[in-house]
Amino acid sequence: MLTETGLNGPPIVNRMCAVPKPDSFDNVTADDVAVAAGVSRWTVNRAFKKDASISPKTRARVITAAQSLGYVPDLSAAALASTRSNLVALLVDDFANPHKLVMLERLTRALRSRGWDTLLVNTLDREDTAPALMNASQRRVDATILIGIQFDDEVLATALGARRFKKLIIFARTSQNPNTISIAVDDEAATREIAHYVIQKGYRRPLYVAGPETVSAHLLRKETFATIWQDRFGVVPDSVSVARYDAMLAEKVALEALQGRDAASLPDVIVCENDALALGVVDTIRHRLGLRVPEDIAVIGFDDVPQAESPNYRLTTYRQPLTQMSNYLVDVLESPDTTNLDRKFLGSMVVRDSA
Amino acid sequence: MLTETGLNGPPIVNRMCAVPKPDSFDNVTADDVAVAAGVSRWTVNRAFKKDASISPKTRARVITAAQSLGYVPDLSAAALASTRSNLVALLVDDFANPHKLVMLERLTRALRSRGWDTLLVNTLDREDTAPALMNASQRRVDATILIGIQFDDEVLATALGARRFKKLIIFARTSQNPNTISIAVDDEAATREIAHYVIQKGYRRPLYVAGPETVSAHLLRKETFATIWQDRFGVVPDSVSVARYDAMLAEKVALEALQGRDAASLPDVIVCENDALALGVVDTIRHRLGLRVPEDIAVIGFDDVPQAESPNYRLTTYRQPLTQMSNYLVDVLESPDTTNLDRKFLGSMVVRDSA
DNA sequence: AAACTGTTTGCACGCGCGTGCAAATCATGT
DNA sequence: ACATGATTTGCACGCGCGTGCAAACAGTTT
Numbered sequence A, B: 001m002l003t004e005t006g007l008n009g010p011p012i013v014n015r016m017c018a019v020p021k022p023d024s025f026d027n028v029t030a031d032d033v034a035v036a037a038g039v040s041r042w043t044v045n046r047a048f049k050k051d052a053s054i055s056p057k058t059r060a061r062v063i064t065a066a067q068s069l070g071y072v073p074d075l076s077a078a079a080l081a082s083t084r085s086n087l088v089a090l091l092v093d094d095f096a097n098p099h100k101l102v103m104l105e106r107l108t109r110a111l112r113s114r115g116w117d118t119l120l121v122n123t124l125d126r127e128d129t130a131p132a133l134m135n136a137s138q139r140r141v142d143a144t145i146l147i148g149i150q151f152d153d154e155v156l157a158t159a160l161g162a163r164r165f166k167k168l169i170i171f172a173r174t175s176q177n178p179n180t181i182s183i184a185v186d187d188e189a190a191t192r193e194i195a196h197y198v199i200q201k202g203y204r205r206p207l208y209v210a211g212p213e214t215v216s217a218h219l220l221r222k223e224t225f226a227t228i229w230q231d232r233f234g235v236v237p238d239s240v241s242v243a244r245y246d247a248m249l250a251e252k253v254a255l256e257a258l259q260g261r262d263a264a265s266l267p268d269v270i271v272c273e274n275d276a277l278a279l280g281v282v283d284t285i286r287h288r289l290g291l292r293v294p295e296d297i298a299v300i301g302f303d304d305v306p307q308a309e310s311p312n313y314r315l316t317t318y319r320q321p322l323t324q325m326s327n328y329l330v331d332v333l334e335s336p337d338t339t340n341l342d343r344k345f346l347g348s349m350v351v352r353d354s355a
Numbered sequence C: 001a002a003a004c005t006g007t008t009t010g011c012a013c014g015c016g017c018g019t020g021c022a023a024a025t026c027a028t029g030t
Numbered sequence D: 001a002c003a004t005g006a007t008t009t010g011c012a013c014g015c016g017c018g019t020g021c022a023a024a025c026a027g028t029t030t
Helices: A012-018 A030-037 A041-047 A056-069 A075-081 A099-113 A126-138 A153-161 A187-200 A221-233 A247-258 A275-288 A322-334 B012-018 B030-037 B041-047 B056-069 B075-081 B099-113 B126-138 B153-161 B187-200 B221-233 B247-258 B275-288 B322-334
Strands: A087-092 A117-122 A143-147 A168-171 A181-185 A206-210 A238-241 A269-272 A298-300 A317-319 A343-345 A348-350 B087-092 B117-122 B143-147 B168-171 B181-185 B206-210 B238-241 B269-272 B298-300 B317-319 B343-345 B348-350
Touching (some): A030 A041, A030 A056, A041 A056, A087 A099, A087 A126, A099 A117, A099 B099, A099 B117, A117 B099, A126 A143, A143 A322, A168 A322, A181 A322, A187 A269, A187 A298, A187 A317, A187 A348, A206 A221, A206 A247, A238 A247, A247 A275, A269 A275, B030 B041, B030 B056, B041 B056, B087 B099, B099 B117, B099 B143, B099 B322, B117 B126, B126 B153, B168 B322, B181 B322, B187 B269, B187 B348, B206 B221, B206 B247, B206 B275, B238 B247, B247 B275, B269 B275, B275 B298, B322 B343
Parallel strands (some): A087 A117, A087 A143, A143 A168, A168 A181, A181 A343, A206 A238, A206 A269, A269 A298, B087 B143, B143 B168, B168 B181, B181 B343, B206 B238, B206 B269, B269 B298
Antiparallel strands (some): A317 A348, B317 B348
């Protein structure tokens, strides 16, 4: 029987066998590369820095040495030593909206292709927003990006009160808060375009389906639509509000709003704050009310999610220039300025069959 | 007129005015809290550590001081100093599949609620997988999680060759690679259940719609289905492959596979590797072929994405226990073991109207 | 009261790299 | 060959915290 414990014999040998050279090759640092390349450590790090002052041959020599040793610079240490981390936090709370996946893709693509890493923070619930912001700040992020709905003035105050927030960016949503940077589509212009389309197509009994209300950051769509409609026809259009951007919930709310009405009192067009709602509305019209889209009730969305294109929905909607917006976001990150960075973008209407 | 420049006078005063105390309040460190609370810096950090050896009163005093100063521990520095970062990288390449959004939500929820942060890395294209892995390693992640399709043996070799990968987890997909940890649904059991359902419902002319092929990580669904069918009926069922998990593309492929056939040669059921494909297939059956689901052709999916429940699709599908899988993933992260961590989970069939 | 045990606190050193400047090297013109 | 300016390289110090151990302290027993 082998002596497994050290009780009846010297355990030292055993231990040495068990741990010969544990992870002798896992921490290749710039120093190691430096001796291999015959330069100083600082030169090694320069070789990996974008436009550092280093001669091409030295850089080549260093890179070669680094590759043979398997060295890559440690961004974690770099972040600690400098004031920049090239890291941003992305706070999301609204995972029911399929458009979020598109936004995530576009944002992470733009960020990564320009050297930025993304910390994805799931804002678990309403109360968790402030902790989530704290969490982000603990990782020394250069900016925090909000793409959701659960943030109000109080939360923003917390965020801005906490230090280390170099930039607080509200993406795809308009904020009046002077301390945040808002990168969004021009909701008023977009809604104007939608409203004119609705009017021009001859619809006269619109129902507006809005999403949840927020305090600090707005989609001005509903208000703009109401104003335009009132200016033109003297009446405020009907509207209902859905507590989440969730097709399933929109379905229920739309059903409650529409069932039991006779044909004359039904709307002839339903304008939705976004596609997530619109898809649910279309389903309700067809499968709960047994009516046709657009013949009985037309539907208009916003965002142009992938499914909007499917032959099943063929949703008329409005597309935000997400790629452009994402690229501008990276511009903002790289800009030394801290003010006057807000920007609105113009999207384009996508006319399909639903209206 | 005031002397604005230092040209005709001592500029020192001016400078001091311009920069009184620039950002004197942005870097609150543990040392600051230490003097405020009358303890050593180490005690301060202990107060913020889960089960550190510290007396309750001292902790309370420190926390109070910390709050009034707005201090939070710097995880970036903590990661540098220790061997753990409580950070994982999540590599995603497959943003067309709506199920990814669900997975992202479940994973980030489980991770964050147990103190882990998530680095979301968008694997831009096939060639970018290795750089993406490198990128992750540069941030000292404790583990890298792969939830996508674009990784083959070569890429895994690169990943495993690079150091600093404590754990390489393949989520929702089975891998045979002994150096990875695979957390997935039991595809064989699931497919068996699906196949038996198909047989029991009397379908006899199945078409299998598979996704892209990968080398290292498999969904064993197609193979299992084929085997079962052959064992039972002596023939290998028809199948087609879609290059991406994308409803739009599945639509096209399905159309090519089905159009021009007469009723007798059409399949009576289409079994899809996942819902992303199934949704496209349903659309094709209805809107391109003008047939009914399930009366003319039944459809079965996999994943139970949110839309599967919509009255429009009512998709019969198979649900993975994502929450359970995500929690197990965190268990794995927190486990000191490095082997024998693979695990398969049983999901459950969700029978709706499409089959 | 002394001795003992278990708990709490303090500290030297290092994690890997950036900043800012000084020293060294190179390229060019006379 | 020498001076001049431009480019390249080296280095002291610090970023904020963790590890592991030793010192100090509190609580209990004889």
